[in-house]
Amino acid sequence: MNKIVASADVAVADIRGGATIMLGGFGLCGIPENLIAALVRLGIKGLHTISNNMGVDGFGMGLMLEAGMIASHIGSYVGENKRLEAQVLRGELDLTLLPQGTLAERIRAGGAGVPAFYVATGLGTVVADGKEVRDFGGRSFVLEQALKADFALVKAWKGDRHGNLIYRKTARNFNPVMATAAEITIAEVEELVEPGELEPDQIVTPGIYVDRVVVGEAYRKPIEADFLRAGGAV
Numbered sequence: 001m002n003k004i005v006a007s008a009d010v011a012v013a014d015i016r017g018g019a020t021i022m023l024g025g026f027g028l029c030g031i032p033e034n035l036i037a038a039l040v041r042l043g044i045k046g047l048h049t050i051s052n053n054m055g056v057d058g059f060g061m062g063l064m065l066e067a068g069m070i071a072s073h074i075g076s077y078v079g080e081n082k083r084l085e086a087q088v089l090r091g092e093l094d095l096t097l098l099p100q101g102t103l104a105e106r107i108r109a110g111g112a113g114v115p116a117f118y119v120a121t122g123l124g125t126v127v128a129d130g131k132e133v134r135d136f137g138g139r140s141f142v143l144e145q146a147l148k149a150d151f152a153l154v155k156a157w158k159g160d161r162h163g164n165l166i167y168r169k170t171a172r173n174f175n176p177v178m179a180t181a182a183e184i185t186i187a188e189v190e191e192l193v194e195p196g197e198l199e200p201d202q203i204v205t206p207g208i209y210v211d212r213v214v215v216g217e218a219y220r221k222p223i224e225a226d227f228l229r230a231g232g233a234v
Helices: 033-042 061-066 082-089 100-112 175-180
Strands: 020-023 047-050 070-075 094-097 116-119 133-136 139-145 149-160 182-193 212-215
Touching (some): 033 061, 033 182, 047 061, 061 082, 100 139, 100 175, 149 175, 175 182
Parallel strands (some): 020 149, 047 070, 070 094, 149 182
Antiparallel strands (some): 116 139
């Protein structure tokens, strides 16, 4: 039951080129930055990534882009990464953009064993191109298929040796659903506690979904923009 591994490098050592990887986070909040850094050091190529966004230049998944590791990406927002834009325009990276709610539900469905579902979002747009459309109750809906991955890299606030995880506020975001939707889930935590120390009602991801736990370090925790009042006061 002890799922602790010695380091982020050990945790990702068996990930191979061509793997499909889900990465938790929303913007720069709740991203598995230690695991991402370990992936970059591993130096594998041709990855197929699933994440809400792609970090920014020089941080988060932006480091994976700089290293040329990503062959395709499924997400909902990529507006802050100029390198991604350039790679897509040059045909070096296959990009699929989805409405954010649809992305979340496709991942949730993957973890719940639901192969596909119908949703009205995206009907009549490029999002629906090539997808089945059916009518229910006088309305049209688009068929969306579940998403699953070989690996999920998630970030939690606290965890124990059994893999039980809790998240802190908005850093929860996509991490819990991704933890359920992969063959192997690797969690990095800010704080490791002993089994029984987590309040049971606060556990969001039960350890049954988690295969490896690593204690992260040196979190940068940047914010994405500073908004200053007149006179420079925050």
